Amino acid sequence: MTRKRIYEIAKEFGITSKELIGKLAEMGMPGLKAANSVDEEEYGLITNLYQEETAPQSDVIAEEIEGLSVGKPEEGEKVDHRPSRPPIVSVLGHIDHGKTTLLDAIRHSHVTAKEVGGITQGVAAYQAKLGEQRITFIDTPGHKAFTGMRARGAKATDIAILVVAADDGIMEQTMEAIDHIHAAGIPMIVAINKIDKPNADIDKVMNDLTKHGLTPEVWGGDTITVSISALKEENIDDLLEMILLVAEMENLRADPAGTLEAVIIESHLAKGRGPVATAIVKNGTLREKDIIVAGSTWGRVRAMSDDTGARVHQAGPGEAVEILGLQDVPHVGTMIDVVKAQSDAKAAAAKQKKQEAAPRRSRAKMSVEDLFREAMEAEKLRLVLKASSTGALEAAKREIKEIDVEKIKVDFIHTGVGPISEGDVLLASSIAEECVVVGFGVRADGKTSKLAERDGVVILTYDIIYELLAEIERALKSMLAPEYEEVRMGEVEVREVFKIPDGVVAGCYVTDGKIERKAKVRVLREDKELFTGEILSLHRFTEDVREVQNGRECGIRIKDFNDIQSGDRLSIFTLKEIER
Ligand code: GDP
Secondary structure: OOOEEHHHHHHHOOOOHHHHHHHHHHOOOOOOOOOOEEOHHHHHHHHHHHHHHHOOOOHHHHHHHHHHOOOOOOOOOOOOOOOEOOOEEEEEEOOOOOHHHHHHHHHHHHOOOOOOOOOOOOOOEEEEEEOOEEEEEEOOOOHHHHHHHHOOOOOOOOEEEEEEEOOOOOOHHHHHHHHHHHHHOOOEEEEEEOOOOOOOOHHHHHHHHHHOOOOEHHHOOOEEEEEOEOOOOEOHHHHHHHHHHHHHHHOOEOOOOOOOEEEEEEEEEEOOOEEEEEEEEEEOOEEOOOEEEEOOEEEEEEEEEOOOOOEEOEEOOOOEEEEEEEOOOOOOOOEEEEEOOHHHHHHHHHHHHHHHHOOOOOOOOOOHHHHHHHHHHOOEEEEEEEEOOHHHHHHHHHHHHOOOOOOOEEEEEEEEEOOEOHHHHHHHHHOOOOOEEEEEOOOEOHHHHHHHHHHOOOEEEEOOHHHHHHHHHHHHHHHOOOOEEEEEEEEEEEEEEEEEOOEEEEEEEEEEEEEEOOOEEEEEEOOEEEEEEEEEEEEEOOEEOOEEEOOOEEEEEEOOEOOOOOOOEEEEEEEEEOOO
16 A cells, blocks of 8 residues: 555545544654655554444443544633635746646636626636635735735735746745745645646755755655646646645634625726725625725725626625725725724724825834844844845845844845845735845835835845944944943052941041042952942042042942941942943
């Protein structure tokens, strides 16, 4: 027997992959994923277990097995009764690697054309079916669109498909896409495409993936890969099956009767129809005539149509619909809320509009030093780094990594060669924490700068790496509390101690150097340090003085210290700030 995958075995025993994985973890095989496989012996063990479970048991064994069963919730664990919903999937990858062809292939092979309309409408998403299960595909491929949908904090996509052409391997935009997917924190499936081509080299792609920290699970890693030909529509089922598996692991659930959660994934102004927006419902149900707020705009849903262009009256979880009736074109990535009254909708939209009018953060007044100081306080410097060449990029990365700044970790959200793009800005702004875009020898064009301004993303450009390093160093210096070193000033011997109503006065003799009223003092008794502190008063005879020179007598009171004895020595010093 060849190796069997977890999900195949789960299917065999009529349980979910999640249940099986949990069970295997208890049996001492932790960390398995649905796409992982087991050998013959392990398969035998699993078979035994499940055959035992389904066979009639004595009460005792049945109880034992009950205790083991991970399918049942633990006591106190909340059961999620909501039905599962279709996963929402985005396709990313380098140009010409076959994103559009793949989306077309899935649409062609797995979307049943409805009688009305046919599949003619250019709606920004569609639902594919595999058996009885559905998957929602966002039909705008690419990482710019992907991150654009996230830039406002909405989470449109559940799973990302990274398309890599087998005749080309990992390219610049593949790497960008990987970083965008990582930043989104969602699972990824790699579709190795164009395997029909004579020069297709799947091993090379897998090798490339491994080099980028994405070791394929067939090579012992945990990156799921599926080899396909989008053009020839080969292995599309496998890909869809894998998507459903990952979705099962993600446990995507939604309540059609719950609060509406829907995200705008596309919007435009259509001649004769007014603002048109496509939304994907993630929870609840959107209905015709609903009064909705979408960021700074609002409206009453006048009409809705599904991905086939057919008119629908409602849309539930996982469904994408085109909406007519909004007053204005909403931004992509905006969440939709349903409200009761038109007046509420108007007020909410107006409030949002006002907020949008003000820049997200007032960066104009902020110096670069302030910015880095913020990062330092967070102990993390998040950067999107772009450079003019691979060499420059590598050098910059190396130097920045070596920045010796206390406790600060540099986190490269994305690095790449080429000008600063809108995608870079979107990526930086989609991250909840502060993220700065840095360019070496590269700039941002006008459109990108405008976007950065709107979203409050700081772009810093330098021609040489040392300019940035100097900037960081300056910020560091201004931030760290100054450090001091002691500078010895003199030494004093205590010859007599006089009690006064509120303390003691030490009658002293300066044996070395001098003593200043503003200096610090350390009390030494038989070479042991007793106290370090400040001088409260210094006088000669009855007069307060600023300093007393070597060979003279004086009276000293020490702040917060009265346990002075004759024979003690006082070491006098000042503090000097250390230059860094
Ligand atoms: P995108 O830029 O990633 O959307 O790439 P496209 O889907 O536009 O595909 C780019 C080119 O690759 C087109 O000429 C496609 O016909 C071709 N292509 C896409 N998938 C395959 C495939 O599986 N096999 C072959 N031989 N060509 C493909």
